[in-house]
Amino acid sequence: MAHQQRSQGHLSPSSDTEDIVAVLVPRLAHFAGVARTEHVTRAAQEMGVPQSTLSRAMVRLEQDLGVDLFARRGRTVALTPAGRTFLSSVERALAEIGRAADEVRADADPATGKVAFGFLHTMGSETVPGLIRAFRADHPRVRFSLVQNYGEAMLERLRSGELDLCLTSPVPDAPDLVGRLLDEQKLRLVVPADHRLAGRRRVRLAEAADETFVTLEPGYGMRRIADDLCQEAGFKPRIAFEGEETETLRGLVAAGLGVALLPPPAVPRPGVVELTVTAPRAVREIGVAWLDGHPDTPPVAAFKKFLLSRRGRLLPDQGYGEHREQPSRARGDGRQ
Structure with missing residues (x-):
């Protein structure tokens, strides 16, 4: 029985809210038009729908709600107290829909989206x-x-x-x-300014096998990259500190608390030296x-x-004077 009521556009009092909304929404603009003009014929002309269609829609709306929204006097109608209450909410809902439509149109505008x-x-x-x-x-x-x-x-x-x-x-x-x-981004071995390797420009990662490392926490892409590179270089890093921000790690390196494998900084940081890793190939995509x-x-x-269109030149020049390679292969799963 409930299925038959829905297929005919009517609802029983036990219908849930989603069913009510699905049936009522198409009729709200019609209701607002009739309520505004208080005349079915005039409202039908303004909205460009047949008068008979509009009249039937208002009758069904009242049946669905189980409430009289209009007091009828020939072709003219007047809102009942229930109709006035309903109209106030309907106007707010229609205005919100209009604002939403304007917003999505604005977001899709080619010039200002x-x-x-x-x-x-x-x-x-x-x-x-x-x-x-x-x-x-x-x-x-x-x-x-x-x-x-x-x-x-x-x-x-x-x-x-x-x-x-x-x-x-x-x-x-x-x-x-x-x-x-x-693009691909070369990674650096970051060491304190007074470190034994600080006078170098390039280093094999295996030369840092005995160092203490500071790294990002497990689950971060750069942590996986660092672990994989160290394994490829033949050692498991001894980790003293784990963090969530690469610049925090640079600060720990500057304080002499370890070394780190990191992408280049936006600006040079005092207290550390950034060394190019020559082996293994240390990049992230x-x-x-x-x-x-x-x-x-x-x-x-x-x-x-x-x-x-920026492939191969996405990243800014990091100021290390090295030729940028075209992207070829990748590492990491990326929280940083």
């Missing part, structure tokens, strides 16, 4: 500001909603629709995501990812095209 963009913490001080500045040279009014997080958290936000694009490490390999490698099959708004499509 919005891009929800996520990136790793270590990309935030220099790389991302430089990218946005370069992009806005040709798209000066596009807006950005920026999110800094570790890699897996950003991928989940892609899946939930909170992000349009993200810079992450490594390029994800998942059936529901699309990823493109953009940086890529852009998005949800497969998700349609892009014009501003998102433009920014995606811009990012893909």
Whole structure:
């Protein structure tokens, strides 16, 4: 019986809220139009619907609610007290829907729309500001909603629709995501300024086998990279401190509490020396990812095209005077 009532557009008093909303929502604008004009014929003309359709919709609305919304006097109608109460809420709901429609249209506008963009913490001080500045040279009014997080958290936000694009490490390999490698970032062995290796420019990682290391916590991409590189160099690092921020680790190195494998800093930090690792090859990949099959708004499509055009030159010059390699292979799963 309940199924028959729903198929005919009527609801029993026991119907749940979702059923009521599904039936009522298409009739709210019609109700507001009739309530505003207090005349069915005039409301039908203004809304461009047949008068008979509008009359039937109002009757069914009252039946669904189980309340008289109008007092009828020929072709004119007047709101009942229940109708006035209902109209107040309906007008607020329709206004909110209108605002939501305006907002999504504005976000999709090619000139002034919005891009929800996520990136790793270590990309935030220099790389991302430089990218946005370069992009806005040709798209000066596009807006950005920026999110800094570790890699897996950003991928989940892609899946939930909170992000349009993200810079992450490594390029994800998942059936529901699309990823493109953009660049590789060389990692450095960071040592205190008075360390025995501080006078060197280059070092084999095996030369640090007897050192104490400071690292990111387990689960961070850079921690996995560091552990894998040390294993490849033939040793397991002795770890004294674990943290959540690369610059905190640099501070620990500067204080003489260990050495660290880290990406280059945005600006040189006093008290440490950054050494190029010649063996094994110490890099992490940086890529852009998005949800497969998700349609892009014009501003998102433009920014995606811009990012893909930066392959091999995504990262700023770190000032070490070395030739940047084109991206080829990757390490890490990325919280940093």
